[in-house]
Amino acid sequence: MDLLAILSNSVRGAFGPEAAIYALAAIGLNIHFGYTGLLNFGQVGFMLVGAYGTAVPVVAWGWPLWAGVLVGVLCAVLLALLLGFPTLRLRGDYLAIATIAAAEVLRYLYRSSWAEPLTGGVFGLKQFAGGFYAFNPYSGPLDLGWLTFSPRALWVMTVGWGAAFLAAGLVALLIHSPWGRVLRSVREDEQAARSLGKNVFAYKMQSLVLGGVMGALAGALIGINSQALNPDSFMPIITFYLWTIMILGGASRVLAPIVGSVVFWFLLTFLDSALRQAIGTGLVPASVLVASDIGAVRFAAVGLGLMLLMMFRPAGLMGDQKELRLDVR
Amino acid sequence: MSADQATPREEPEDLVHQRAELVEEEARLQHEAPSEGASRAARALADVAAEPGVPKPDPILVVEDLTRSFGGVKAVQVDHVEVQRGTITAVIGPNGAGKSTFFNLVTGFDRPDSGRWRFDGADITGRPAYRIAGSGMVRTFQLTKALMRLTTLENVMLGATGQRGERLLTAPLRFLWRGQEDQVRQRADALLERFRLTHMRDEFAGTMSGGQRKLLEMARALMVRPSLVMLDEPMAGVNPALTQSLLGHIQGLRDEGTTVVLVEHDMDVIMAISDWIVVMAEGRVIAEGRPDDIRRNKAVIDAYLGTRRELKEDDGEH
Ligand SMILES: Nc1ncnc2c1ncn2[C@@H]1O[C@H](COP(=O)(O)OP(=O)(O)OP(=O)(O)O)[C@@H](O)[C@H]1O
Ligand SMILES: [Mg+2]
Numbered sequence: 346m347d348l349l350a351i352l353s354n355s356v357r358g359a360f361g362p363e364a365a366i367y368a369l370a371a372i373g374l375n376i377h378f379g380y381t382g383l384l385n386f387g388q389v390g391f392m393l394v395g396a397y398g399t400a401v402p403v404v405a406w407g408w409p410l411w412a413g414v415l416v417g418v419l420c421a422v423l424l425a426l427l428l429g430f431p432t433l434r435l436r437g438d439y440l441a442i443a444t445i446a447a448a449e450v451l452r453y454l455y456r457s458s459w460a461e462p463l464t465g466g467v468f469g470l471k472q473f474a475g476g477f478y479a480f481n482p483y484s485g486p487l488d489l490g491w492l493t494f495s496p497r498a499l500w501v502m503t504v505g506w507g508a509a510f511l512a513a514g515l516v517a518l519l520i521h522s523p524w525g526r527v528l529r530s531v532r533e534d535e536q537a538a539r540s541l542g543k544n545v546f547a548y549k550m551q552s553l554v555l556g557g558v559m560g561a562l563a564g565a566l567i568g569i570n571s572q573a574l575n576p577d578s579f580m581p582i583i584t585f586y587l588w589t590i591m592i593l594g595g596a597s598r599v600l601a602p603i604v605g606s607v608v609f610w611f612l613l614t615f616l617d618s619a620l621r622q623a624i625g626t627g628l629v630p631a632s633v634l635v636a637s638d639i640g641a642v643r644f645a646a647v648g649l650g651l652m653l654l655m656m657f658r659p660a661g662l663m664g665d666q667k668e669l670r671l672d673v674r
Numbered sequence: 675m676s677a678d679q680a681t682p683r684e685e686p687e688d689l690v691h692q693r694a695e696l697v698e699e700e701a702r703l704q705h706e707a708p709s710e711g712a713s714r715a716a717r718a719l720a721d722v723a724a725e726p727g728v729p730k731p732d733p734i735l736v737v738e739d740l741t742r743s744f745g746g747v748k749a750v751q752v753d754h755v756e757v758q759r760g761t762i763t764a765v766i767g768p769n770g771a772g773k774s775t776f777f778n779l780v781t782g783f784d785r786p787d788s789g790r791w792r793f794d795g796a797d798i799t800g801r802p803a804y805r806i807a808g809s810g811m812v813r814t815f816q817l818t819k820a821l822m823r824l825t826t827l828e829n830v831m832l833g834a835t836g837q838r839g840e841r842l843l844t845a846p847l848r849f850l851w852r853g854q855e856d857q858v859r860q861r862a863d864a865l866l867e868r869f870r871l872t873h874m875r876d877e878f879a880g881t882m883s884g885g886q887r888k889l890l891e892m893a894r895a896l897m898v899r900p901s902l903v904m905l906d907e908p909m910a911g912v913n914p915a916l917t918q919s920l921l922g923h924i925q926g927l928r929d930e931g932t933t934v935v936l937v938e939h940d941m942d943v944i945m946a947i948s949d950w951i952v953v954m955a956e957g958r959v960i961a962e963g964r965p966d967d968i969r970r971n972k973a974v975i976d977a978y979l980g981t982r983r984e985l986k987e988d989d990g991e992h
Contacts, residue, residue: 518846523831523839523855530821530832536783537819541833541898542808543840551842 351618353492358614359607362498362570365505366563367610370583371590371602372512373559378588379597380520381552382532384441387428388560389583390448393576394420395561396568397455401463403473410476414565421561424451425554433549440553448581456576469575470568477504477569501570508566509603512559517599528552529597582644589651595661604663616646711929715761715949716964724963724971727754734759734902734933735780735811740789741957742772742779749775750786751957757902757950762924762934764944767954768978773937774816776954777904781813782806794901808835812900816907816937818887822880826871829879829890830862833897865893868923870916885912892920896927903927905936909943921947945969953978 358364370388377383398417402408408416428447432439455464464470483496483503494502519525527548530538535545568574586609594605620639623629634642654661708716722728733756742750750772757763765773778784780791782803790799793811807813821829837858838844839851866872869889874882879890892908905924909917925947928934938944944951945965953961953968955977961968968974 515846518848519842522845522848523837523851523858524842524845526824526828526832527840529824529828533821533823534819536803536815537821538832539783539803540781540807540813540815540819541894542804542812542835543832544802544804555842 347622349491351615351622354618355611355615356492357494358617359611360502360506361494361610362501362505362566364606364610365502365509366566366570367587367590368509368603368606369505369512369566370560370563371587371594371606372509372516373556373563374587375591375596375598375602376516376552376556376559379591379601380516380525380528380532381549382437383549383553383556384437385444385553385556386441386584386588387444387446387448387581388556388587389579389581390444390451391421391424391557391560392564392567392583393448393451393455393579394424395564396574396579397464397470397564398561399565400470400473400568400574403476404465404470405463410474410569413473414562417561417565418558421557422554425557426550429550429553433546433553445581445584448579448584452576452579464576465574467576469573471573474569474572501566505566505570508562509606512562513599513603520599524548532597586647589647589654592651592654592659592661595664598661598663601661601663605661608662612650613643613647617643709925709929711760711925711931712949715758715928718758719761719950719964722758724961724967726959726962728756728962730756730758732759733757735791735793735935737780737791738789740776740779740791741787742775742784743787748957750779752776752789752954752959755952755959755962757933757935759933760928760931761949762928762936762947763950763952764948765935765937765952765954766939766941766944766978767960771954772957773954774906775957777813777906777937780806781811781904783813807898807900810899810901811904812895812898812902813904814888814891814895814906814908816910818884818891820879820882820887820890823878825876826866826874826879826882826890827859827862827876830865830894830897831858833894834858834861835898862893862897865896869893870919885916888912889916889920892923900932902933902935905934907937907939909938909940917943 370392373391374385374388377385377388395417398420399410399413402413402416403410424447428440428443432443454460456467458466460466461468478497478500481496481500483499486496487494487499520528527538527543530541530543531545531548538545538548564579567578590605590609591602592605593609594601594603617639620629620634620642621636624631624634624636624639718731722730735757737752737755739754740750740752741748765776767773775784779786779789780793782798782801782805785800790797792798793806793809796809798806798809798811801809821832824832837851838854839848844850863872863875866875869892871886871889871893874886879887882890888908888911892905895903895905908924909920912920921943924934924936928949948965951961951963951965951968952959953971953974960977961971961974963971
């Protein structure tokens with residue numbers, strides 16, 4: 346077993362483009378759940394419309410990439426309004442059901458042959474982010490000896506982590522304002538907020554839109570990072586990963602999604618490459634596990650990890666364990 | 675007098691002080707000449723007949739034909755009721771009489787089957803709860819709703835209306851609202867002081883006792899600067915010494931011109947502070963009047979006051 350290789354892979358995973366992108370999407374989810382108490386089980390839907398909103402105008406109509414990103418954001422705003430209007434006046438479960446269903450419906454819609462002229466259907470879209478890489482300021486790779494990042498990855502990481510920290514900064518400003526106080530009061534008790542003259546519906550809607558837009562930006566970065574989009578890379582499991590990241594970091598903490606994402610991706614890549622090595626060197630015989638099973642083991646491990654987290658550290662790494670015990674009386 | 679009498683860890687000496695205060699306060703309520711607000715209210719209601727649905731000279735709230743049923747239960751069936759501005763009006767009645775449901779309806783927290791109501795001259799029938807609260811009619815809940823993971827101070831500050839920092843677009847720009855926020859904090863601190871919650875200022879409201887939550891909820895409601903405040907059993911679970919000072923606060927509110935409507939089961943409290951009493955039973959208003967009228971009212975004795983005597987006789991048999 347080559348421990349250094351495993352470690353180098355894990356660190357790459359922890360700080361690589363995916364970790365940044367998931368951190369950004371989880372910051373959006375944290376606005377929804379951590380601060381407003383909204384149950385959004387379809388954050389991946391916002392990522393999907395953000396990604397395709399970015400790519401379609403570039404591929405189909407030759408628009409510049411920045412205009413595409415703007416379209417992606419607008420799509421997310423529209424999706425939030427469509428989801429929010431019928432459900433935000435009702436109990437929280439309705440939003441949960443609507444979001445989970447909408448994300449899947451959208452995936453099928455975007456991959457349908459009906460949408461193929463725009464979305465490329467099951468084949469997806471490719472090579473639309475040239476406008477992004479044209480601005481890459483890095484000419485050489487980052488070489489630490491045991492770990493290298495290509496100039497391309499460095500550029501996506503710079504923008505991705507930059508966006509994540511900007512988003513976290515914005516959340517910090519908002520949450521420590523009177524607006525954030527109302528948002529948190531809605532999370533605690535809608536009726537009480539209403540009795541003090543707060544328009545609860547409007548605050549929930551603003552929260553849904555804001556968090557959804559962050560999801561859309563994360564989706565745009567997914568497309569930019571891989572230069573290829575396929576509806577089937579927006580599976581419900583991504584929302585599940587995002588929830589894990591948020592809870593791992595500690596819901597309703599500003600930097601928790603960032604810390605959560607780094608730790609999550611470190612562990613996930615560590616498990617992945619350790620298993621791969623173990624199978625490759627015959628440490629784990631093929632009768633027990635083959636390389637193609639690793640994906641399934643990964644899912645199971647995340648599920649188990651989430652369960653252990655809820656049992657032993659429900660407030661996450663950064664959360665205030667005392668705060669969580671306050672619940673019902 | 676120490677400021678933290680509400681804490682569970684009281685010295686025996688403190689208890690003695692509290693007892694003394696209670697006795698003093700009771701004596702004051704009984705013997706002292708009525709406050710300016712009380713005599714103003716008494717004068718305003720002097721010519722009003724003690725009968726259900728009677729019109730008042732200057733009503734702040736007028737309710738007409740309000741009904742609400744849950745399945746077969748007619749929880750509220752109020753033909754007509756008015757609340758005189760600047761008074762303490764008590765709503766009393768047996769458990770399940772429909773008092774809380776009535777509160778829910780007029781404050782927009784529940785939708786009536788039929789009915790109209792006017793607040794401060796404007797028809798507010800069917801308006802959403804937050805707009806009714808914003809227009810100056812604020813209520814508290816029988817089952818308190820502390821915002822647990824907000825600090826006590828934040829709970830109270832939330833009540834302030836017209837906060838510039840509550841808009842999404844101005845929220846990140848601190849310089850736009852910092853000055854106002856300081857004023858809001860000062861007002862909130864003053865209210866905490868008044869309700870003796872200063873020692874809990876920076877604790878999560880979720881760590882408060884039941885009685886402290888009642889106090890918090892009232893402080894929070896007052897932060898809105900309501901012209902009509904509707905209190906659903908504000909004294910339930912609050913210790914006797916504090917009850918007396920709460921009564922003082924409620925009278926103070928009335929003296930400053932705020933109209934108070936409160937639900938309460940303690941008849942001694944009701945008789946001591948109310949300017950007007952509305953009695954409900956089985957969803958209807960069965961009687962209205964000044965405390966003395968109510969004490970003598972046959973229907974009230976049968977429907978409400980009488981139940982106490984029956985209970986006592988019952989107890990005796992066992
Ligand atoms: N949400 C509800 N669903 C069904 N029935 C209800 C509901 N709320 C109230 N009721 C019924 O309406 C009637 C009036 O209830 P309400 O809570 O208004 O009484 P109350 O006068 O406030 O009593 P208490 O003094 O015990 O607080 C009761 O018979 C109650 O069972
Ligand atoms: Mg009640």
